[in-house]
Amino acid sequence: MTFKTLDDLESGQRVLVRLDLNSPVEDGEVQDNRRFDRHATTVKELAENDHRVVLMAHQGRPGDDDFVSLEQHADILAGHIGMDVEFVADTYGDDALDAIRSLEGGDVLLLENTRMVDEELPEEDPETKAETAFVKTLSEEFDAYVNDAYSAAHRKHASLVGFPLVLPSYAGRVMESEYEANSSIATREFDGDVTMVVGGTKATDVIGVMNALDEKVDQFLLGGIAGELFLRADGHDVGYDLEGMNLFDEQWEKNEETIRNVLDEKGDQIVLATDLAFEDENDERAEIPVASITEKDTAYLDVGSDTVATYTPYIHDSEAVFVKGALGLFEDERFATGTTGVLEAIADTDCFSVVGGGDTSRAIEMYGMSEDDFSHVSIAGGAYIRALTGESLPAVELLQEN
Numbered sequence: 028m029t030f031k032t033l034d035d036l037e038s039g040q041r042v043l044v045r046l047d048l049n050s051p052v053e054d055g056e057v058q059d060n061r062r063f064d065r066h067a068t069t070v071k072e073l074a075e076n077d078h079r080v081v082l083m084a085h086q087g088r089p090g091d092d093d094f095v096s097l098e099q100h101a102d103i104l105a106g107h108i109g110m111d112v113e114f115v116a117d118t119y120g121d122d123a124l125d126a127i128r129s130l131e132g133g134d135v136l137l138l139e140n141t142r143m144v145d146e147e148l149p150e151e152d153p154e155t156k157a158e159t160a161f162v163k164t165l166s167e168e169f170d171a172y173v174n175d176a177y178s179a180a181h182r183k184h185a186s187l188v189g190f191p192l193v194l195p196s197y198a199g200r201v202m203e204s205e206y207e208a209n210s211s212i213a214t215r216e217f218d219g220d221v222t223m224v225v226g227g228t229k230a231t232d233v234i235g236v237m238n239a240l241d242e243k244v245d246q247f248l249l250g251g252i253a254g255e256l257f258l259r260a261d262g263h264d265v266g267y268d269l270e271g272m273n274l275f276d277e278q279w280e281k282n283e284e285t286i287r288n289v290l291d292e293k294g295d296q297i298v299l300a301t302d303l304a305f306e307d308e309n310d311e312r313a314e315i316p317v318a319s320i321t322e323k324d325t326a327y328l329d330v331g332s333d334t335v336a337t338y339t340p341y342i343h344d345s346e347a348v349f350v351k352g353a354l355g356l357f358e359d360e361r362f363a364t365g366t367t368g369v370l371e372a373i374a375d376t377d378c379f380s381v382v383g384g385g386d387t388s389r390a391i392e393m394y395g396m397s398e399d400d401f402s403h404v405s406i407a408g409g410a411y412i413r414a415l416t417g418e419s420l421p422a423v424e425l426l427q428e429n
């Protein structure tokens with residue numbers, strides 16, 4: 028491990044901890060999710076080591092519907108760690124400082140949404156962030172900083188990159204496990220085949236992964252919106268926006284040439300869906316072979332069962348399988364077959380497997396699978412894709428330099 032961890036942190040200190048509790052918010056209600064469960068391990072360990080634990084996290088972005096206070100997050104987190112989590116609706120003002128100074132060993136306090144601090148969001152160099160009033164004021168109150176927010180590590184925000192320049196800094200347990208797993212595709216050598224299942228909504232994610240990992244990956248199994256755009260490049264009447272849709276055409280305009288080039292250059296590594304699923308006149312799932320599609324008149328919402336049957340042997344014959352992005356609209360049970368099919372194929376093997384993507388990894392718990400069926404289930408989306416494509420994660424690099 029290339030950074031200091033909680034194993035290196037002496038007990039009984041004043042510790043400022045950055046988590047990523049960014050969650051879906053539905054009608055103002057913060058939705059519990061695996062990020063709380065995963066971060067609970069770090070928080071509980073710090074409290075049990077008699078630290079005075081002060082937590083920072085963000086939720087949403089100013090102006091978005093999910094930009095809310097962290098008050099609900101404190102209650103949800105308390106439920107996961109089985110301890111009280113005090114909340115103060117302040118980030119670094121007098122109320123926050125008073126609450127921080129009144130803590131005793133083993134206490135846990137959550138500060139207000141870091142994105143309510145003007146100095147937090149602009150993406151700036153760590154040196155600039157270290158000079159903000161936010162960082163300078165808070166860092167005076169602590170002996171150490173712990174960053175556990177791997178899934179936000181691609182952001183150069185004050186709470187993520189300002190403190191490591193002014194406090195002794197350590198990786199939390201989530202940071203450790205996410206870094207280890209998500210960098211493994213780049214750092215580990217596999218004797219057998221390596222397979223990547225890539226889907227989701229963003230063609231640029233798929234292109235980035237293919238360009239970065241074509242030396243490491245033997246086959247890319249495609250699905251989702253991105254997979255349909257590659258089918259369009261392969262000459263099929265799919266991957267088009269129908270009336271009222273905005274999923275394909277804008278991406279196609281921006282990426283057509285790149286998609287065609289990737290398909291030409293890496294075609295022998297790319298496996299495309301052989302059939303797709305759609306909603307028929309009875310609102311039920313129906314499937315059609317891609318070769319039989321001759322009209323641009325249907326919205327396809329999943330890969331078909333024949334595609335799953337085609338992808339399964341690749342997965343079964345692989346030593347390592349990495350997943351990024353769903354193969355269909357899995358939130359609708361009728362169109363979960365592609366995503367659950369490949370996840371079940373992975374679960375049936377003892378290959379090394381990493382499932383990533385903030386939305387995609389939710390499919391595991393939604394369809395009764397266990398995280399234990401996989402080597403690692405990431406709670407990161409954008410950060411995971413950057414790890415796969417070898418792009419920098421500024422907050423991780425700063426921990427490594429500390």
Ligand SMILES: Nc1ncnc2c1ncn2[C@@H]1O[C@H](COP(=O)(O)OP(=O)(O)O)[C@@H](O)[C@H]1O
Binds near residue numbers: 228358384388408
């Ligand atoms: N054919 C499809 N039509 C509509 N949505 C799709 C389709 N395939 C996948 N999706 C959507 O893609 C989302 C996941 O993609 P994305 O957000 O890029 O990945 P992640 O958040 O897991 O990194 C899922 O929420 C799923 O609903």
Ligand SMILES: O=C(OP(=O)(O)O)[C@H](O)COP(=O)(O)O
Binds near residue numbers: 047178406408409410
């Ligand atoms: O949820 C997050 O990113 P993700 O959706 O890529 O997993 C992180 O918390 C970063 O949030 P942001 O994309 O609002 O900076």
